Amino acid sequence: MSHISGIRGRRPGPRRAAGRGLGSGSPGFGTLARTELRMFLREPLALFWGVVFPLVLLIVIGTATGNKHRAIYGGLRFIDVYTPVLIVFVFGIVGLQAMPATLVSYREKGYLRRLSTTPIGAARLLQAQWLIYTTLCLAAAVVTVLVAAIAFSVHLPTQFLGFVVILLLTAGAMLAIGTLIASIAPQPRASQLIGALLFYPMMFFAGLWVPQASMGETLRTIGHATPLGAAVDGLSSTLAGQWPPGWCFLCLIAWTVIGGRVAVRVFRWE
Amino acid sequence: MADDVITVENLRVRYGEKVAVDGVSFTVAEGEIFGILGPNGAGKTTTVECIGGLRIPDGGTITVHGLDPRRDRRALAELVGIQLQHAELPDKLRVGEAIALFASFYRTPADPEALLAQLGLEDRRETPFAKLSGGQKQRLSIALALIGNPRIAILDELTTGLDPQARRDTWGLIEGVRERGVTIILVTHFMEEAERLCDRVALINRGRVVATDSPSGMAGRVHGELHFHFQPSAPIDAVGLERFEEVSAVHVRGSDVEVVGHGNLLGVVVGELNALGVVAQRPRIDQANLEDAFVELTREDALNTPMVAEAVAR
Numbered sequence: 001m002s003h004i005s006g007i008r009g010r011r012p013g014p015r016r017a018a019g020r021g022l023g024s025g026s027p028g029f030g031t032l033a034r035t036e037l038r039m040f041l042r043e044p045l046a047l048f049w050g051v052v053f054p055l056v057l058l059i060v061i062g063t064a065t066g067n068k069h070r071a072i073y074g075g076l077r078f079i080d081v082y083t084p085v086l087i088v089f090v091f092g093i094v095g096l097q098a099m100p101a102t103l104v105s106y107r108e109k110g111y112l113r114r115l116s117t118t119p120i121g122a123a124r125l126l127q128a129q130w131l132i133y134t135t136l137c138l139a140a141a142v143v144t145v146l147v148a149a150i151a152f153s154v155h156l157p158t159q160f161l162g163f164v165v166i167l168l169l170t171a172g173a174m175l176a177i178g179t180l181i182a183s184i185a186p187q188p189r190a191s192q193l194i195g196a197l198l199f200y201p202m203m204f205f206a207g208l209w210v211p212q213a214s215m216g217e218t219l220r221t222i223g224h225a226t227p228l229g230a231a232v233d234g235l236s237s238t239l240a241g242q243w244p245p246g247w248c249f250l251c252l253i254a255w256t257v258i259g260g261r262v263a264v265r266v267f268r269w270e
Numbered sequence: 271m272a273d274d275v276i277t278v279e280n281l282r283v284r285y286g287e288k289v290a291v292d293g294v295s296f297t298v299a300e301g302e303i304f305g306i307l308g309p310n311g312a313g314k315t316t317t318v319e320c321i322g323g324l325r326i327p328d329g330g331t332i333t334v335h336g337l338d339p340r341r342d343r344r345a346l347a348e349l350v351g352i353q354l355q356h357a358e359l360p361d362k363l364r365v366g367e368a369i370a371l372f373a374s375f376y377r378t379p380a381d382p383e384a385l386l387a388q389l390g391l392e393d394r395r396e397t398p399f400a401k402l403s404g405g406q407k408q409r410l411s412i413a414l415a416l417i418g419n420p421r422i423a424i425l426d427e428l429t430t431g432l433d434p435q436a437r438r439d440t441w442g443l444i445e446g447v448r449e450r451g452v453t454i455i456l457v458t459h460f461m462e463e464a465e466r467l468c469d470r471v472a473l474i475n476r477g478r479v480v481a482t483d484s485p486s487g488m489a490g491r492v493h494g495e496l497h498f499h500f501q502p503s504a505p506i507d508a509v510g511l512e513r514f515e516e517v518s519a520v521h522v523r524g525s526d527v528e529v530v531g532h533g534n535l536l537g538v539v540v541g542e543l544n545a546l547g548v549v550a551q552r553p554r555i556d557q558a559n560l561e562d563a564f565v566e567l568t569r570e571d572a573l574n575t576p577m578v579a580e581a582v583a584r
Contacts, residue, residue: 027374027375027376027377028371028374028375028376030374031370031371031374032371032374035363035367035371038367039360039362039363042362043362105360106360109357109358109359109360110354110356110357110358111357111358111359111360113324113354113357114354114357114359114414116324117322117323117324117347117350117352117354118347118372118375118376118418119344119347119348119375119376119377119418120375121344121347
């Protein structure tokens with residue numbers, strides 16, 4: 001097995017103090033993350049809904065809606081408004097559906113327990129999941145933006161730093177909520193149900209069915225408090241070359257921190 | 271006697287109101303195969319989970335190679351390989367990936383390829399976990415318990431669910447592991463397995479150690495009778511054998527004769543047959559084994575509880 005040779009014996013000394021952050025620090029973390037990624041790529045459904053479907057939707061909408069600039073979209077075309085929605089769609093699917101289902105099935109099978117008898121421990125698996133899903137979401141966002149720009153002349157996020165920060169915070173919020181779902185759900189089916197019950201309302205406020213610009217004042221205000229609503233608003237700003245409004249960061253940070261803290265407290269390993 | 275590498279003293283675990291382990295003590299010497307026997311729900315698994323650092327005891331002390339499983343979990347994980355009951359792998363994880371993954375967790379892992387070959391899984395490398403047979407899953411689980419080159423292996427219900435051939439193959443494997451100097455704790459309810467593999471066994475019943483001994487020593491604690499089965503080469507008056515003091519009963523089933531008794535039963539019966547000019551064909555002798563000891567000792571233990579003793583007295 002060639003891919004373990006680089007990890008074996010890399011750190012012969014004590015590594016207790018190596019910290020709990022993402023990335024390296026304990027031997028085997030790289031292998032663990034790569035293995036998790038490989039297994040995710042073997043799930044045709046997750047791959048379809050998480051990666052293929054939003055891209056197809058982008059192409060269909062971009063082709064069907066044409067190039068009309070509309071006043072109700074703030075002078076933008078439908079595809080301009082819709083690109084950020086499709087980006088956060090992937091984050092929602094991955095964070096609220098794919099990850100919790102995986103974690104719950106791992107717990108149900110006793111895999112988390114099995115890992116906790118090895119030097120790496122089960123907490124590392126959680127970190128590996130967060131790492132690969134964040135990476136996947138970022139990659140999908142980059143592909144979406146590039147396809148939208150090349151095929152439909154959607155503006156690239158010229159406020160690039162703001163774009164990346166909003167994406168990272170969106171991943172954080174979704175994975176925190178997803179981990180919380182995994183803590184509550186007794187079996188994978190329950191986690192899928194809870195995930196769906198959260199995903200669709202969140203996607204509504206993100207503008208999947210009605211663009212945010214066409215929502216009434218009340219709906220928009222509610223939407224500002226939802227993680228995907230804030231994410232779409234923030235991403236739209238960066239596509240327009242502007243730094244996102246402060247409340248976008250505030251909202252996403254609040255979801256990440258509160259969701260994450262509760263999840264860590266109530267998470268069950270067995 | 272080699273040094274003790276595992277010491278369990280007065281271990282107590284309760285689940286809510288129910289006391290699962292109630293003052294269990296034993297020691298395991300380096301390099302031995304130590305069996306933990308007992309009926310379902312006796313507290314066997316809970317005991318080994320405490321040794322493996324998976325469960326926090328409510329009382330008592332455990333030392334494993336000088337480590338406290340509660341405090342030194344990580345160091346313990348390098349030393350102890352555990353094969354858990356009901357611990358599966360992700361469905362899509364392939365055998366080769368699983369073994370490479372677990373190897374990457376340890377500082378000085380065993381050779382994954384050699385281990386797969388030893389367990390007869392080398393041609394299953396690309397098979398996902400969900401597609402393995404029960405026996406293959408069990409063998410993979412054993413491989414993962416051994417991949418870290420542990421000094422101690424804890425094997426819980428090792429051969430449950432395996433067919434007889436696979437069970438015997440696994441026993442051979444365990445003997446091979448012991449030859450490498452690994453200390454093994456074997457939780458089992460197969461007496462044949464304990465008799466074949468274990469140097470010593472502890473019999474646990476209702477959270478307490480009833481007896482600790484070698485398998486033959488354990489069997490010797492119950493004074494069972496001898497059962498001598500044979501087919502006489504010519505018809506005899508078998509019931510007449512009951513006149514001997516050593517014989518307590520004679521059963522005749524068709525051409526089979528079973529003489530039950532004690533002491534020099536065999537000498538008396540064979541002497542009598544010689545005198546009659548009859549040969550004992552297809553002879554077989556049964557005597558108390560570990561299984562009888564298990565049944566007898568757990569029954570005695572149940573009788574010792576006040577409630578049952580009272581019920582029996584009535």
